[in-house]
Amino acid sequence: MDAPEIKRMTPARQTGAARARLIAAAARLFQEQGYAATGLSEILALAEAPKGSLYHHFPGGKAELGAAAMRGAGGLLRATLRARHAGAGDAAGAVEKFAGDLAGWLEESGFKRGCPVATVALEQTPGEGDLAEAIRGALLRTIDLMAEMIEADGAPPGRARSLALTALSALEGAMILARVEASAEPVRAAGAETARLIRSALG
Amino acid sequence: MDAPEIKRMTPARQTGAARARLIAAAARLFQEQGYAATGLSEILALAEAPKGSLYHHFPGGKAELGAAAMRGAGGLLRATLRARHAGAGDAAGAVEKFAGDLAGWLEESGFKRGCPVATVALEQTPGEGDLAEAIRGALLRTIDLMAEMIEADGAPPGRARSLALTALSALEGAMILARVEASAEPVRAAGAETARLIRSALG
DNA sequence: CCAGCTCTAGACCGACCGGTCTATATAGAC
């Protein structure tokens, strides 16, 4: 989400901090209110950065900043899922633990924040530019990761993909319902039922 | 979505047409681009109505029009699900057929339109006013309907609710993925896997 | 036939939008 940024070859400045703050601020505001409803001035205020910094680090403006936020969010999702898989050992357990993480994040924010990727995705006409590509990548790579996990547990490739698709669908949808109901129940239910579904497909 | 509107008691004008056109136009544009990104001028142009008409029929402005669109969309979802249940006979079959309907709608629009309720839901800070209430109602009543169907097939109430929650979550999430991938596969997969899950819970 | 509504029509408003631009601070390179 706010990676320390690869060091430049020759100049090697100390900063890059404003860049990271901008991405974090954008991601957070997009989660709460969506892409179109979030003004640059709001992002700038939260990141405590002037407009000049934004257009210095992201010449493409709001869309480029959005794309960076999507890549960061996707990376966070996959890193979390991978960590849970390492702990649980199998795909079903990983998905259920992962759902618990998502539920926890929602609760922490008082159900103000949802999945940043999904929110921005729905506001974009598919197949446009950088931003759309970043969204596609964030979601598809997460599905691929989940499918690999399920396949590693012994499911045939086609079925593994169908299950991964359904699992991520259920979690994304559950985050919508959870936000609307101001309750984590849908996310935990989706996690439990999806885990059950994966186990029954393998057993 | 564009119901003929209950006849007034005494006046009984012929029109009310502009009102319906406004709701339909708003629903469609919200599906494609979201709530915040859709300007009133765009809605007005598509509905071929002047601003005066909008504020005559919806004194609450954009939010009130949005709420009406959400109620209409929720009603359409439930009517479709009910019709499929009548045809299929059981809950699992109804959910799978319903998923097919959703997939068909996405395809028809060239994957430009998603679920109007979900899109608007993510842009709203939960628990606000009319609009938020309309969104809540649209989603919750659909879950309740689905839970009743599953319970009628013999599932214990708690489990039926968990399954209904997961089923709607999976379908909503799948519509997001489908739009992003420009493919109906996620929706059909979610329908098939969810039906399987419901059947296995009843068996 | 006209008084009184429902409804259409669109000019107009202040606020805010995303984006551009110039000026300045800061920190190596030499």
Add this chain to the structure above:
DNA sequence: GTCTATATAGACCGGTCGGTCTAGAGCTGG
């Protein structure tokens, strides 16, 4: 030191936003 590239800073711009307001068209009950 001076030079140069990076980064910060924010005034400024035209356009569009949602919303208000006045004017009139069209119908209808009395």
